[in-house]
Amino acid sequence: MPEAPFLRVPEHARTYRYDAVDREFLAQRIAEFRGQVRRRLAGELTEDEFKPLRLMNGLYLQLHAYMLRVAIPYGVLNSAQLRQLAYIARRWDRGWGHFTTRQNIQFNWTRLVDVPEMLEALAAVDMHAIQTSGNCIRNTTTDEFAGASPDEVADPRVYAEILRQWSSLHPEFTWLPRKFKIAVRGAEDDRIASRTHDVAVQLKRDPAGAVGFTIHVGGGMGRTPILGVPLFDFVPEAEFLRVMEAILRVYNALGQRENIYRARIKILVRDLGRDGFLALVQDELARMPVEPYRLAPEVVQAIRAHFAPPPFAAAEAVALPADPAFAAWVRHNTRPHRQPGYASAVISLKPVGGIPGDATAEQMEALAELADRHGFGELRVSHTQNLVLPHVRRDELHALWQGLRAAGLATANFGQGTDIIACPGLDYCALANARSIPISQQISERVDALDRAHALGELQIKISGCINACGHHHVGHIGILGVDKHGAEAYQITLGGAPGNDAAIGELIGPSFGYDAVAGAVETILRTHIAHRQPGERFLDTYRRIGQAPFKEALYAVA
Amino acid sequence: MPLLEDGRLVADHWASVADGPLPEGAVIVPPARLAEAAPRNAPLGVSIGNDVQVDTLAPWLPRLALVQVTLPKSKDGRAFSQIRALREYHGFRGEIRVAGHVIPDHYAMLLRCGASTVVVPEGSDPAVWRAARRVVSIAYQHAQSAEQPLALLRRRVA
Numbered sequence: 272m273p274e275a276p277f278l279r280v281p282e283h284a285r286t287y288r289y290d291a292v293d294r295e296f297l298a299q300r301i302a303e304f305r306g307q308v309r310r311r312l313a314g315e316l317t318e319d320e321f322k323p324l325r326l327m328n329g330l331y332l333q334l335h336a337y338m339l340r341v342a343i344p345y346g347v348l349n350s351a352q353l354r355q356l357a358y359i360a361r362r363w364d365r366g367w368g369h370f371t372t373r374q375n376i377q378f379n380w381t382r383l384v385d386v387p388e389m390l391e392a393l394a395a396v397d398m399h400a401i402q403t404s405g406n407c408i409r410n411t412t413t414d415e416f417a418g419a420s421p422d423e424v425a426d427p428r429v430y431a432e433i434l435r436q437w438s439s440l441h442p443e444f445t446w447l448p449r450k451f452k453i454a455v456r457g458a459e460d461d462r463i464a465s466r467t468h469d470v471a472v473q474l475k476r477d478p479a480g481a482v483g484f485t486i487h488v489g490g491g492m493g494r495t496p497i498l499g500v501p502l503f504d505f506v507p508e509a510e511f512l513r514v515m516e517a518i519l520r521v522y523n524a525l526g527q528r529e530n531i532y533r534a535r536i537k538i539l540v541r542d543l544g545r546d547g548f549l550a551l552v553q554d555e556l557a558r559m560p561v562e563p564y565r566l567a568p569e570v571v572q573a574i575r576a577h578f579a580p581p582p583f584a585a586a587e588a589v590a591l592p593a594d595p596a597f598a599a600w601v602r603h604n605t606r607p608h609r610q611p612g613y614a615s616a617v618i619s620l621k622p623v624g625g626i627p628g629d630a631t632a633e634q635m636e637a638l639a640e641l642a643d644r645h646g647f648g649e650l651r652v653s654h655t656q657n658l659v660l661p662h663v664r665r666d667e668l669h670a671l672w673q674g675l676r677a678a679g680l681a682t683a684n685f686g687q688g689t690d691i692i693a694c695p696g697l698d699y700c701a702l703a704n705a706r707s708i709p710i711s712q713q714i715s716e717r718v719d720a721l722d723r724a725h726a727l728g729e730l731q732i733k734i735s736g737c738i739n740a741c742g743h744h745h746v747g748h749i750g751i752l753g754v755d756k757h758g759a760e761a762y763q764i765t766l767g768g769a770p771g772n773d774a775a776i777g778e779l780i781g782p783s784f785g786y787d788a789v790a791g792a793v794e795t796i797l798r799t800h801i802a803h804r805q806p807g808e809r810f811l812d813t814y815r816r817i818g819q820a821p822f823k824e825a826l827y828a829v830a
Numbered sequence: 831m832p833l834l835e836d837g838r839l840v841a842d843h844w845a846s847v848a849d850g851p852l853p854e855g856a857v858i859v860p861p862a863r864l865a866e867a868a869p870r871n872a873p874l875g876v877s878i879g880n881d882v883q884v885d886t887l888a889p890w891l892p893r894l895a896l897v898q899v900t901l902p903k904s905k906d907g908r909a910f911s912q913i914r915a916l917r918e919y920h921g922f923r924g925e926i927r928v929a930g931h932v933i934p935d936h937y938a939m940l941l942r943c944g945a946s947t948v949v950v951p952e953g954s955d956p957a958v959w960r961a962a963r964r965v966v967s968i969a970y971q972h973a974q975s976a977e978q979p980l981a982l983l984r985r986r987v988a
Contacts (some may be wrong), residue, residue, distance in 0.1 A: 292982065296968040303965040320933050323905050365851050390839065406905065436983055442942035446907025512981075524883070558919050561973040563980070568969045709909070724938045824899045 274622050274684035277719065278396055278619030281648025283581040285418065287432050287574075289397040297394045297706070300440075303329050325406055327445070329400025330386060334700050337381040339389060340403040345431035345455070346652040347414040348398075350639035353650060355396040357635035360410060363389050365715035365764035368635070370620060370628040372743060373452070374412050374652040374693060375403055380697050381497045401439060406447045406534075408438035408519075412454045414462050415617075415653035418578060419661040421609040423722055425474040425482045428578045429571060430511065430534075444519045452491075462768035463654055466490045466498040467746060469536045470518060479547060487546070488518060489540030491495035492740035496776045497537040500545045500550070508571065513564040517555035577587025580714040581647040581662060589666040597672050600683035605668065614665050616646075618658040618675060619682040619690060623719040627693045628656035628737040630813055637678035645671045653817045655692055657685060657749040688718040690798075694745050696753060697760070698737030703736035705753025705760035706786070721794065725801050729809050731770070732743035732793070748811045749793060750777040766796070766822060767814050780819060781827050792826055799825040833927075834948045837960035842843040844875055844896065858898055858927075864890050879927070884915045900928035910943045917974040918945035932949055934962035944974035950983075 280286075289297075304324075311321040329340040341356070348356075356376060360368045364378040371377055382388070393399055402409055411434045413427040416422065434453055438444070444451070454468040465471035471487040482504040483794045490499030506514050518536075525543075527533045542547045588611070591601060604617040618638060620628050630638075638658065642650050643666045646660035653659055663671055675681040684690045691714065694700065696707025704827050711734050722726060733747030736752075743751035750765035759785040768777030784792045800810045814822070833842040841903050846858045852867055858875035859867045859880065867874055868890070875896030876887065887897065896917060899909040909928060916922040928940055928947040937948065950959065970982040980988070 290970060290986075292986075296966070296970075297965040299968060302964075303935075306961070306965060316933070320904050320935075324935055416903045437981070439970050440939070441965065441971055442939035442973060444907075444967065445939060446905055446910060446936075520915075522909055524908060527907055528908075561919065567984060567987065569965075570983045573987050574983075659885065 272596040273407055278351045278355060280351045280396075281349055282644055283647040284649040285349055285428075285578045285581060285647075286349045286352070286397075286649070287344065287435075287577045292399070294394070296439075297397070297399055297814075300328075300399065301387060301390045301394060304390065308383070308387065317757060323446075325407055326405035327402055328386075328390070329403040330381070330383075331404060331701075333379065333699050334697075335699070336379065337383055337386070339375050339378045339381040339386060339400055340371070341378070341398060341400050342403045342410045343375050343398075343652050344435050345411055345417075345428055345437070346415055346654075347417075347428060347766045348650050348652070348798055350642045350648040350650070352396045352398055353635050353639040355392060355398070357639070359389055359392055360632040361394075367573075367629055367631045369626075369658050370630065370652050370657060370658070370694065372654050372694075372741065373403075373410055374415075374654055374824070375410055376694075379695070390546070394802045401426055404450075404468055406449050406451075407445050408434075408447075408451045409451065410462060411435055411438070412452070412468075412567050412654060413798070414458060415651040415657075415659045416462065416582070416615050416661060416735045417457060417651075419606075419608050419610075419613075420458055421607055423457040423609070424459075424476050425457050426575065426578055427455040427472075427474060429575045430453045430472065430474065430484075431731075432574050432577070433511070433571070433740070434515070436699065437515070439784065447519075447523055448528045449531065449536075451522070453515075454802060457500060459772075461771040461774070464743065464746060464774075465744070466494075466774045468499060469494055469640050470515070471499050478506065483616070484508075484511060484514075484543070486514065489537045489545075491535045491537040492743065492745050493535065494532050494738045495538065496740065496745040497541060498774050498776065499537075501558065502538065502545065509565050509567070511566045513556060513559055513561070514552070516740060516760055520555050521551045541747075571747060581649070582781065583662070584664065586664050586666060588612060592669050592670075593667070596683070597669060600672055600681055601668060603683045603687060604685045608617060608662065610662070610666055614663055614668060615720055616660045616663045617653070617659065617686050618673060618680050620625065620657050620680075621684055621690045621715070622679065623684075623689050624716050626708050627691050629660075634678050634680060635673070637815040638680065641671055641674045644674075654687075655690060657690070686698060686729050686731075688732060689715045691715055691732045691734060692747070693734040694735075694736050694741035702739055703753065704738075704755040705736050705762065707734045707736040707753060708741060710751065710753070710762065710786070710789055714793050717790050717794045718797065719798050721801075727770075727797065727810065728807070733768075744768075745776050746774065747777060748809075748814070751793075752788065754783060758782060759823060760786045764789070764820065767811065769811060778819065781823055793815050795825050796822055831856070831949050831952060831955060832952070834956060834959055835946065836951045836962060837956060839950075839956050840947075841858070844873075846877065846898075856895070858896060867869050875925075875927075879911070880906060880912065882912070884912050884920065887916075889922060890976070891916075891920055893922055894922075896925040896926040896927060897922065900931055901928065901932055901936070904931045904933050910939065913940065913943040913945050914974055934959045937963045938966060942969060942973040942975050942977075
């Protein structure tokens with residue numbers, strides 16, 4: 272394992288800092304998993320019994336090997352942790368890792384026998400793989416610009432960390448009907464696909480400035496895509512965990528367990544109706560004692576201290592170099608910062624023709640170095656499978672960009688058509704019906720060529736290799752779903768979906784396309800958009816204005 | 831089947847009676863037989879399925895010395911909520927016994943929800959259950975059991 276200086280945690284990176292109790296907890300959890308592996312190998316646990324236990328430690332059995340999914344709590348990590356992930360990729364995998372839409376990282380070529388050691392390497396940098404899978408409360412996700420964005424009313428990392436601790440090995444909610452995903456955001460602008468989550472929390476402030484929470488419930492994708500519905504308009508801070516407990520109590524008692532496609536909370540909420548579900552939650556709240564579940568202000572204060580602003584310099588406004596490639600990167604891949612003279616920089620993991628979300632060990636190490644040099648050693652993972660340096664001085668953006676370019680990480684496409692979300696698909700996944708990665712690569716190259724000629728603007732293409740919808744295709748402006756059609760890979764296309772404030776489920780445009788035809792179909796859709804668009808109009812807006820007909824016509828008209 | 835309490839195998843003084851005549855002494859019956867069994871001058875227990883809302887037991891709880899809950903499959907966690915509700919909502923102080931497909935990896939969490947005893951398979955080694963109970967001794971949540979009842983977040987700032 273690398274020596275201590277290698278793993279020195281940067282002083283001003285605002286990750287939650289473990290204390291001795293947190294470290295002891297992780298050590299105990301690894302010891303428990305070692306014991307479970309030993310009992311499995313000794314035949315004391317059946318595979319049926321062992322499976323949920325390994326899943327709750329992040330270990331999946333995929334097509335070719337085990338996959339270890341490592342938690343990156345709410346997508347926040349420091350440079351020492353990223354270096355350790357690079358070390359793990361090189362030591363126990365094939366030299367790369369895959370960042371996911373759940374703000375986690377997956378290692379796709381894991382051997383079971385290595386897992387306890389991998390978990391120990393993670394624990395050395397206060398990381399783990401707890402509850403990255405299984406029918407339990409998963410990694411809480413949040414806004415990759417948390418603590419940096421000027422539009423934030425309160426810091427979502429504070430409440431995401433409180434949820435992380437509350438949900439870790441929860442005695443009552445570890446054997447739920449199905450997985451449970453919570454997203455927290457601190458801004459009105461929904462950058463985290465809130466309404467696709469089982470529970471979505473939005474931080475608000477009352478007129479007196481006190482923090483409270485708007486809560487949506489019952490969102491989800493998969494076979495039955497449903498957008499979450501409003502449950503509470505303003506839950507006071509002290510009541511936060513009580514309300515979470517109440518929601519989970521109702522779900523654990525009444526969620527379906529016989530059919531996994533009907534087991535998510537979205538089905539329960541849909542069947543009971545929002546008001547019916549709310550009545551049950553309120554019944555729990557009425558009976559639940561207040562004091563044991565009260566989120567005390569001193570607790571919030573203690574957690575908030577972990578996420579204090581780093582020591583920003585009083586930076587002057589600067590004119591940036593005029594290099595057009597750099598200017599394009601600044602335009603697409605930086606975001607405004609609350610601190611004058613700073614910006615947030617997005618590192619695209621979507622090179623044209625590449626594999627969405629993959630990073631090599633060398634790239635991770637280069638990024639750790641750049642984060643130390645230009646961003647307080649702090650990084651974020653976004654649900655769009657990109658990385659972010661949240662706090663970069665504007666007068667250092669050019670140096671950062673040069674460093675990124677040297678590492679092959681300067682693709683200027685955040686939020687653009689080539690910034691595609693894709694699941695691992697049939698290249699790795701045991702659930703998949705069709706390949707996602709090569710489809711994504713083909714589409715990326717076509718979209719890039721169109722974009723260069725026609726400036727497509729903001730465009731979200733999302734690809735899933737099966738109905739479980741890990742690639743978020745339901746909420747893609749252009750969504751692509753791989754299916755099995757008489758033993759061959761086929762792809763259904765949906766149009767008009769969106770993940771954010773204008774959230775919508777995409778509509779199926781027509782019959783599916785074969786593996787060799789789907790990239791051409793996407794090009795046809797975009798050429799139709801170009802022919803009909805008004806000046807500056809995004810694909811999504813053109814589609815919503817003119818409807819399906821012109822696209823259908825272009826795709827299916829007999830030549 | 832052997833009975834586990836506090837990590838040790840203990841004698842079981844209860845008879846489970848689904849149907850047929852009620853024997854002398856302590857009996858565990860299904861909810862439908864509570865009215866029949868309650869007037870007897872002997873300890874009374876009930877065995878409930880995991881789809882039963884424990885509120886429906888409320889009228890009987892003062893008379894009951896034991897409630898048995900069941901995990902039909904190891905991954906079906908409804909009983910955890912039933913146990914917690916019995917302790918927290920109803921203040922039930924009697925024995926809560928867990929039957930069905932229980933594995934040692936459930937044990938610590940069952941106890942934190944408020945369970946008392948577990949019906950374990952024949953030939954179970956109590957040492958394995960004791961080890962599973964102790965291996966993760968730190969818990970972040972409020973519990974119904976006497977150990978660490980306060981959430982870790984709160985203990986830290988206390």
